[in-house]
Amino acid sequence: MPKPRVSAAGGFAAVGYTFRKGREVGGVFKLYKRMRSKNACKTCALGMGGQRGGMVNEAGSFPEVCKKSLQAQAGDMQSPLTEAFFREHSIAELETWSSLQMEAAGRPVFPVAWREGDTHFKRVSWDEALDRVAADLRAAAREQTFFYGSGRSSNEAAFLMQTLARAYGTANIHNCSFYCHQASGVALSRVLGTGTSTLVLEDLDKADLAIVAGANPSSNHPRLITKLVEIKERGGTVIVINPVKELGLVRFKIPSRPRSLLFGSDVSDIYLQPNVGADIATCKALLKGVIERDGVDRTYVRDHVEGWDAVEADVRATSFETLLAESGLTRSEIDRAAAALVAARRGVFLWAMGLTHHEHGVNNVVALANLAIARGWVGRPGCGLLPIRGHSNVQGLGSMGFAPALKEAFAKKMEEVYGIPPASTPGLDTFRCMEAAHAGRIRVAVFLGGNLFGSNPDRTWAAEALQRIDTTCVIATKLNEGHVHGRGRYHVVLPVLARDEETQSTTQESMFNFVRLSDGGEAAPAGELRSEVDVVCALAARLLPPGPFPFSTMTNHDAVRRAMAAVVPGFGPIAEIGATKAEFQIPGRTFHEPAFATPSGKARAQVTPLPRFKPGPGEFRLMTLRSEGQFNTVVYEDEDLYRGMTRRDVVMMAEADGERLGVREYDPVEVVTEIGRMRVVAAFIDIPPGNLAMYYPEANRVVPRRVDPESGTPAFKSIVARLAPVRG
Ligand code: SF4
Numbered sequence: 001m002p003k004p005r006v007s008a009a010g011g012f013a014a015v016g017y018t019f020r021k022g023r024e025v026g027g028v029f030k031l032y033k034r035m036r037s038k039n040a041c042k043t044c045a046l047g048m049g050g051q052r053g054g055m056v057n058e059a060g061s062f063p064e065v066c067k068k069s070l071q072a073q074a075g076d077m078q079s080p081l082t083e084a085f086f087r088e089h090s091i092a093e094l095e096t097w098s099s100l101q102m103e104a105a106g107r108p109v110f111p112v113a114w115r116e117g118d119t120h121f122k123r124v125s126w127d128e129a130l131d132r133v134a135a136d137l138r139a140a141a142r143e144q145t146f147f148y149g150s151g152r153s154s155n156e157a158a159f160l161m162q163t164l165a166r167a168y169g170t171a172n173i174h175n176c177s178f179y180c181h182q183a184s185g186v187a188l189s190r191v192l193g194t195g196t197s198t199l200v201l202e203d204l205d206k207a208d209l210a211i212v213a214g215a216n217p218s219s220n221h222p223r224l225i226t227k228l229v230e231i232k233e234r235g236g237t238v239i240v241i242n243p244v245k246e247l248g249l250v251r252f253k254i255p256s257r258p259r260s261l262l263f264g265s266d267v268s269d270i271y272l273q274p275n276v277g278a279d280i281a282t283c284k285a286l287l288k289g290v291i292e293r294d295g296v297d298r299t300y301v302r303d304h305v306e307g308w309d310a311v312e313a314d315v316r317a318t319s320f321e322t323l324l325a326e327s328g329l330t331r332s333e334i335d336r337a338a339a340a341l342v343a344a345r346r347g348v349f350l351w352a353m354g355l356t357h358h359e360h361g362v363n364n365v366v367a368l369a370n371l372a373i374a375r376g377w378v379g380r381p382g383c384g385l386l387p388i389r390g391h392s393n394v395q396g397l398g399s400m401g402f403a404p405a406l407k408e409a410f411a412k413k414m415e416e417v418y419g420i421p422p423a424s425t426p427g428l429d430t431f432r433c434m435e436a437a438h439a440g441r442i443r444v445a446v447f448l449g450g451n452l453f454g455s456n457p458d459r460t461w462a463a464e465a466l467q468r469i470d471t472t473c474v475i476a477t478k479l480n481e482g483h484v485h486g487r488g489r490y491h492v493v494l495p496v497l498a499r500d501e502e503t504q505s506t507t508q509e510s511m512f513n514f515v516r517l518s519d520g521g522e523a524a525p526a527g528e529l530r531s532e533v534d535v536v537c538a539l540a541a542r543l544l545p546p547g548p549f550p551f552s553t554m555t556n557h558d559a560v561r562r563a564m565a566a567v568v569p570g571f572g573p574i575a576e577i578g579a580t581k582a583e584f585q586i587p588g589r590t591f592h593e594p595a596f597a598t599p600s601g602k603a604r605a606q607v608t609p610l611p612r613f614k615p616g617p618g619e620f621r622l623m624t625l626r627s628e629g630q631f632n633t634v635v636y637e638d639e640d641l642y643r644g645m646t647r648r649d650v651v652m653m654a655e656a657d658g659e660r661l662g663v664r665e666y667d668p669v670e671v672v673t674e675i676g677r678m679r680v681v682a683a684f685i686d687i688p689p690g691n692l693a694m695y696y697p698e699a700n701r702v703v704p705r706r707v708d709p710e711s712g713t714p715a716f717k718s719i720v721a722r723l724a725p726v727r728g
Contacts, residue, residue, distance in 0.1 A: 013641060021070050025077040035065060035073055039500035039518035040508040042076070043068045043631055044221045045151070045389035047510025051517050051581050057223070058201050058514050058583075063256050066222035067628075071636045075478060076498040080109040080525040086121040094484045099454065099635040099697065102479045108495040109527020116489040126528065126538070129473075129492045133446070134542035136471040136490070137168065140443035143425050146172035146433040149402040150450030151391025152477065154499065154506035154518075156560040157532035158393075158400040159568070161448050163549055164540045166420045171404045171427025175397040176632075177389075178430035179455050180353055183361030183711040184387035185398070190362070191369045191604050192378070192385075193597030196395060199348060199384030200512050200590050206382030208236035209344035213368060214279060214354015215388050218248020218267070219628040219642060224350070224388065225252045229265040237340045240268045242354060243276050243623070244652075244693060245686035247642040270337050274327040276621035276691045277613045277718030279355055281326035283367035284608070287315050288323065289338025290374050297376030304379065304594035307605045311370050314607045326610060328688050346382035347375055352390075357623070357716040360611040361708040367608040378603055379594030389511035390632060396509035399568060399586070402448075404429055413567035419548040429712040431705075438465035445488065446539075447474045448532065453486030454633035457703035457714045458675055462486070475535055480633065481697075496532045497524050503531060504557040505578055513586040517577050533557060613718050615690070620657075622671065623717035624696035624703060633697045640695075645683060651723070652693040655684040661725060668726040673702040673719055679726065692721060 022028030035055055041048040048057050048064045055065045085105070091114060094102075111129045112121040137145060147165040149158050158175075165173045177185070185195035192198065204210075204227040217224040225248065228238050240249045252267050254260040274282045290296060291312060301308040324331060341347065349372045355364040369378070369385055377383035389395050401410055404427025414420045428436060434456060436442050445466070456462035463485045466472065472488030477498045483491075499506060502520030509515050530538075533555060540551035553559050558578040565575035570586040577583070588597065595601045615621055626632075627640035627648065639646050651671050653663075663669055666681045671694065678701055680694070687693060694702075696716060706715045 018070055021074045025074050031070070031073065031077070034077065034500065034522055035069065037500055037519065037522055039520065039522070040392060040516040041069045042072045042152070042392055042499055045392055045394055045511040046221050046223055047392070047512065047514060047516060048223070049516065049518070051583055058510070058512065059205070064223050068220070068222060068631055071631065075103060075636075076107070076501075078104070078106045080527050081106040083123050086112055086123065090119050091121070091484060092119070097481070097484070099481050099633060100638065102481055102483070103634050103636065105479050107525045108476065108479060108493060109525050109529055111492060111494050111528070113490070113492040114487055121493070124492065126494070126530070129494060130538050130542055132490065133444070133471060133473045133492065134539055136444050137543055142169035142423070143172065144441055144443040145170050145445065146174070146428065146442060147446045147448070148430065148450060148452055149175040149397045149448040151176055151394030151397055152449040153393060153397065153532055154502075154508065155393065155396045155400050155564065156506050156557050157448060157536055158397045158402045159564050160533060160536040160540075160551075160554055160560060162401045163418070163420065164536055164544065164551070166414065166423065167544055167547060167549055169423060171423035171425065172433055173402055173404055173427055174430045174433065175394065175402045176391065176450050176455065177394045177398060178712055179714060180390050181356055181387050181394075183356035183708050183713040184351070184365050186711040187362045187365035187369065188385065188387070190606065191366060192591070194589050196513055196589050197384070197386045197511055198378055198589075198591045199386055200514070200585065203382050203384055204348060205230065207231055207346045207348040208234065209239070209340060209347040210236070211239045211241065211347065211349045211368070212249065213241040213349070213351040215350060215352035216242065216246050216249065216625070217388060218246060218252055220352070220626065220631070221388055225267060226254055228267050229254065229260070232266060232269065237270065237344060238268045239270045239272065239337050239340060241272045241274065241279070241282055243273050243687050243691050244625070245271060245273060270340060272329055272333055272337060273688055274329055275688055276623045277358055277611065278327040279364040280360065280367045280608050280610055281323045282329060283371050284315050284318060285320065285323040285327060285329065285334045286338055286341065287371050287374055288318070288320060289334050290341055290371070291315060293338060293342045295338070295342035296374045300376030300594065301373065301605075304602050305373055305605050306600060306602045308373070310607050311605045318610075322610075341375060346380065347372065347377045348382075348384055348386060349377070350386045350388055352388040354717065356713050358611070358718040359706050359708050359715045360613070361713050361715070362710045363608040363611070366606050370605050370608065373603055373605050379591040379596065381592050384591070387511065393508040395511055395513070396507070399509055399571070400564070401568070407569060409569045410567060417566050431707050431712045431714060434462065434465050437469050440468050442469050444471045445469050445473070447472070449476060451480040451482035451486075451633045453482035454480065454697045454700070457700055457716065458705050459701040461705060475532060494535055495527065495529050496535060497529050501529070506557060507561070507574060507577060509586070513589045514583065515574065515577075515586060516583050517581055533560060615720050618722060620690055620692045620721045620723065622673070622692040622694065622719040622721035624699045625693050626696055643685060647681070648695045648698055649680045650683040650694070651680045652683050652685040652687065653723070654687050654689040654691070656689045658682055658684055661723060663723070663725050670724040670726055671702055672722045672724055673704060675704045676702050677724070678702045692723070
């Protein structure tokens with residue numbers, strides 16, 4: 001089995017990494033100064049920085065920093081790409097580059113374009129690029145266009161771009177969260193009437209139990225680990241539900257705490273390793289254990305919950321044998337966890353894409369919510385549901401209306417205040433737009449950041465889809481694979497300032513519904529970089545006739561925020577944030593009383609049927625996952641420190657499966673799914689037999705195009721796969 005180079009996650013390895021990165025970008029002090037600037041962390045949605053200064057969370061705790069944030073910062077401090085780079089590297093060559101190579105290439109600092117038949121990108125002027133994109137948008141049928149946003153962008157740019165798209169006449173507006181937490185949003189809306197976290201950061205400090213399901217915050221949201229360790233230090237219990245035994249969820253050395261840095265801290269008490277895709281069975285087994293122990297908060301479910309009787313009857317009618325067979329867990333494991341749930345007084349439930357990336361992703365989240373509801377742990381201090389969101393402003397994009405349909409109150413205001421009615425044709429979500437593109441029904445696509453190509457299942461199909469679009473326009477801070485594989489017949493990459501390089505302030509929203517103000521002001525690489533807001537305004541000036549929404553005045557970010565405040569629910573305080581610097585909690589989303597945003601004010605518990613996902617003889621349950629050295633589709637290094645992997649072309653499996661199949665570590669094997677085969681090498685990890693794991697996004701070439709029907713979130717997990725040893 002590969003041995004991690006470290007005995008616990010975090011620790012001196014992370015500290016050493018900081019110094020290495022510092023040297024790469026011209027000195028540790030230079031990097032530190034930039035990290036401490038008054039800007040929101042550019043990486044995950046846990047949220048750090050803003051007006052309290054970088055590396056500070058909303059509770060004022062310092063230093064809150066992690067390797068992920070350093071990687072993103074160092075990436076933005078790279079040297080500019082030159083025209084010689086684009087002359088030397090053809091499109092054909094760039095198509096062979098990995099995510100890591102694209103990320104490390106440098107910062108694009110002038111617009112480049114590619115036309116069908118060209119061998120290389122060529123430098124173009126901003127006017128030429130924007131004129132062409134605007135002309136192609138004008139000529140296209142509105143329903144044959146789409147606008148895609150990524151969580152890197154600011155609220156200001158996102159609000160303007162979705163307003164531009166609606167004023168132009170399409171509702172094909174969507175963002176990267178459709179491929180990660182849309183299932184959470186749909187599930188939470190179903191249960192509570194609102195789609196985001198029900199708790200704030202301080203609630204984590206009051207809980208005496210946490211369940212972390214389908215998430216690996218030690219790699220992806222490292223500062224969250226401190227909160228888990230603190231729960232344990234207070235005498236509480238942390239239960240992890242994850243098919244893979246992750247080093248960082250067992251033991252972590254917190255660099256900002258001397259004792260933990262030296263000796264490490266335990267992160268979890270109970271570690272459940274169910275089969276991939278068996279979360280509903282796991283949650284139901286836990287709920288059955290809670291019911292058996294008389295642990296349901298009867299007063300709470302009577303007074304504050306609808307539909308509880310049906311949920312309880314369904315769980316009572318399902319045998320432990322069925323639930324254990326499906327989950328792969330033992331009765332004693334369930335008993336131990338259920339007893340901990342019943343013994344605790346305040347619990348928080350955290351999850352990520354281990355729950356959402358399934359065809360039954362919405363029901364996975366509902367099943368977890370049912371468990372929280374049983375204990376009366378939604379709508380009370382120190383309790384609640386927390387989807388662990390990915391990119392730093394992904395939640396802000398949703399709030400800004402970067403989605404096909406606006407919330408009713410938002411849509412009404414857009415019409416009343418700016419004369420922009422809802423589109424006559426309902427908008428398509430991300431996957432439906434990809435399908436439309438593949439069918440040749442999309443003429444123009446505009447990407448406000450992101451890597452839509454890399455985040456799709458079935459890479460071959462995704463490239464075909466995007467390459468069938470006539471015109472693609474990408475607004476980016478760095479290069480990625482999508483800029484090459486996801487190019488339309490005319491393709492332009494427009495370079496923009498990173499968040500902390502903006503010349504005016506911008507805002508971002510954390511996964512705790514907290515809005516931060518980023519000052520910008522850091523040095524940008526020399527070149528023709530523009531603010532995202534300027535780019536949207538320049539496109540609007542070319543595309544739209546003068547109308548009630550005053551795009552011509554919107555290059556001023558305070559003006560954008562006043563426009564937002566007039567229409568975006570809960571964003572009134574943003575109007576003056578440029579002057580007041582007062583960051584704020586969005587009202588109406590977090591609940592410390594059991595009065596929810598449903599018509600009755602009650603939570604809606606719902607029955608979750610066991611999915612029909614059952615691999616047959618010789619088949620495995622395959623999931624894709626990310627490494628310690630990557631963030632979303634961006635790979636910063638091939639090594640996965642915490643899993644002991646030094647390469648990414650691996651299929652991770654149980655040693656027992658290897659023995660059964662006669663496969664030894666690092667033997668070549670083929671992973672075969674319904675859409676293709678991929679040659680990799682075997683690596684043994686602690687995962688239940690019958691389950692496999694491969695790295696995203698590379699493994700997307702064997703991920704079929706199956707989506708959760710309700711949320712449209714693709715099933716990057718629960719994939720049926722076979723293993724074929726490669727002989728000779
Ligand atoms: S945990 Fe997330 S928000 Fe905090 S420093 Fe790391 S990447 Fe930034």
